[in-house]
Amino acid sequence: MDAVIDNLPTFLEGFRNTLGLLALAGIGAFILGIVVAAMRISPVGSFRAFATVYTEIVRNTPLTLVLFFCAYLLPYLQFSPGYFQLAAIGLTVYTSPFVAEALRSGVNGVHVGQAEAARSIGLTFGQTLSFIVMPQAVRMVIPPLINVFIALAKNTSVAGAFFVFELFGAARQITNDRGDAVIAILLAVAVFYLIITIPLGLVAGRIEKKVAVLR
Amino acid sequence: MTSVLYDVPGPKARARSRVISVLGIVLIVGGLVALVVVLGLPKASANGAVQPGLWDASRWDVFNDVQVWRTLGIGALNTLRMAAVAAVLALIVGVLFSFGRAADSAWVRIPTTVVLEFFRGMPVLLMMLFILLVFSTGSFWAGVSALAVYNGAIIGEALRAGIKALPSGQREAGLAIGLTPVATRFRIEFPQAFRQMLPIIIAQLVVLLKDTSLAFVVGYNELLRSGNYNLSQFFGNRYQFSFFFVVLVIYLAMNLSLSWLARIIARRTGSQSGGVTPTDATKGPANPVDPNLVYSNALGAQSKGQY
Numbered sequence: 001m002d003a004v005i006d007n008l009p010t011f012l013e014g015f016r017n018t019l020g021l022l023a024l025a026g027i028g029a030f031i032l033g034i035v036v037a038a039m040r041i042s043p044v045g046s047f048r049a050f051a052t053v054y055t056e057i058v059r060n061t062p063l064t065l066v067l068f069f070c071a072y073l074l075p076y077l078q079f080s081p082g083y084f085q086l087a088a089i090g091l092t093v094y095t096s097p098f099v100a101e102a103l104r105s106g107v108n109g110v111h112v113g114q115a116e117a118a119r120s121i122g123l124t125f126g127q128t129l130s131f132i133v134m135p136q137a138v139r140m141v142i143p144p145l146i147n148v149f150i151a152l153a154k155n156t157s158v159a160g161a162f163f164v165f166e167l168f169g170a171a172r173q174i175t176n177d178r179g180d181a182v183i184a185i186l187l188a189v190a191v192f193y194l195i196i197t198i199p200l201g202l203v204a205g206r207i208e209k210k211v212a213v214l215r
Numbered sequence: 216m217t218s219v220l221y222d223v224p225g226p227k228a229r230a231r232s233r234v235i236s237v238l239g240i241v242l243i244v245g246g247l248v249a250l251v252v253v254l255g256l257p258k259a260s261a262n263g264a265v266q267p268g269l270w271d272a273s274r275w276d277v278f279n280d281v282q283v284w285r286t287l288g289i290g291a292l293n294t295l296r297m298a299a300v301a302a303v304l305a306l307i308v309g310v311l312f313s314f315g316r317a318a319d320s321a322w323v324r325i326p327t328t329v330v331l332e333f334f335r336g337m338p339v340l341l342m343m344l345f346i347l348l349v350f351s352t353g354s355f356w357a358g359v360s361a362l363a364v365y366n367g368a369i370i371g372e373a374l375r376a377g378i379k380a381l382p383s384g385q386r387e388a389g390l391a392i393g394l395t396p397v398a399t400r401f402r403i404e405f406p407q408a409f410r411q412m413l414p415i416i417i418a419q420l421v422v423l424l425k426d427t428s429l430a431f432v433v434g435y436n437e438l439l440r441s442g443n444y445n446l447s448q449f450f451g452n453r454y455q456f457s458f459f460f461v462v463l464v465i466y467l468a469m470n471l472s473l474s475w476l477a478r479i480i481a482r483r484t485g486s487q488s489g490g491v492t493p494t495d496a497t498k499g500p501a502n503p504v505d506p507n508l509v510y511s512n513a514l515g516a517q518s519k520g521q522y
Contacts, residue, residue, distance in 0.1 A: 046239035060470035062428035157338035
């Protein structure tokens with residue numbers, strides 16, 4: 001236990017970096033995901049095809065490989081803004097198709113009749129989208145989206161293997177220093193992860209329950 | 216095709232969207248070509264030495280070496296071996312978890328729920344490190360057991376949702392004809408739940424195959440380590456990009472073919488899933504679960520089921 005208390009500042013630094021990665025990659029993936037999702041539901045065929053191919057390729061690439069590319073190959077191609085930023089880029093790219101799929105399934109989950117009714121009473125495309133479709137889609141999208149971000153929080157641990165000092169990196173360093181207290185240290189790190197994931201999961205569940213009542 | 220967002224387009228809109236589509240193709244293809252050309256340009260490094268472009272023959276000649284292909288093949292086999300062992304164990308763990316969580320006795324149910332939440336909320340990588348350091352297994356078994364436990368927890372959650380979604384008449388009928396509760400679960404409820412949740416389970420196995428690459432971090436010689444790391448250390452930085460490219464293609468081939476298989480199985484079982492008769496499905500507490508919804512729930516960490 002003293003190994004955990006002694007190294008608390010190191011843990012907290014790692015925790016801060018994990019949160020930083022989560023925020024940065026989360027926002028990036030959200031923006032990129034919106035773009036990809038918009039391309040996927042657009043009436044323009046070539047955008048749709050491009051977005052589909054992008055989703056399939058990125059979703060079937062292991063995260064480790066993506067981060068390997070970011071940490072070893074981008075610097076080799078003379079693009080090196082620092083490992084933290086590189087890891088954030090990798091996580092952004094890796095998470096974006098999952099965000100896009102969640103958004104797309106939300107929009108497709110709105111019943112066709114809703115939009116048809118909206119158009120038949122004379123609303124324009126913009127009005128249909130902003131008054132009828134989106135308010136329903138957003139509700140359905142939030143729980144799966146939160147689950148994507150929970151997965152992202154867990155995935156930030158992989159960045160720890162690629163020179164980023166976040167929780168997993170902290171765990172590796174401290175277990176190297178204190179080989180006698182491995183169990184306590186790793187359990188402490190697990191607790192830090194659970195601090196992020198369990199509240200997010202509870203929020204997702206709460207929202208889902210609310211939406212289920214409304215529909 | 217009618218979509219939620221737009222009407223079936225008329226001739227004018229179709230012509231417009233065709234023009235935009237062609238413009239889009241030009242834009243996308245142009246961007247990709249530009250990327251390929253830029254990557255292929257010889258570039259000067261900081262000390263003034265000029266390196267050949269990435270598509271230059273001197274960066275790809277290693278692949279004439281049979282030994283390179285053998286190393287890659289062994290790496291791919293190691294990946295598949297780890298995925299196969301972990302998949303079998305994950306299925307077993309998943310079944311156990313689903314029975315534990317659906318148990319009647321609170322003494323079984325609550326501890327299982329806590330353990331399951333703990334495993335689901337934790338990164339696989341941390342679990343691998345934990346097993347490697349605490350139980351000092353080799354890197355293979357560290358990877359396998361972490362993957363089995365994590366994916367088992369998710370599969371278990373999916374199976375439990377499947378069991379819960381069955382009409383309660385199924386269980387009551389089983390008990391009524393004199394089966395014990397355990398036999399009812401095994402012979403009546405579980406086969407139906409398993410078939411209904413098969414698409415999710417296979418999707419999770421694809422994730423498992425992808426996640427074997429995490430064993431790279433604990434030092435297992437799988438495709439990523441033997442292909443990217445060992446080979447480019449041995450042959451030098453010059454080939455790094457080439458090795459990355461080949462490893463990426465191998466991974467995509469493996470994962471896409473498994474995903475494709477999953478889709479076929481999902482379509483096959485979809486029509487006959489559950490074996491619930493229409494009258495059963497319309498009344499009672501059993502509204503059929505959307506597999507995708509359960510899947511995203513199973514991925515996240517939630518304490519109570521609310522399907």
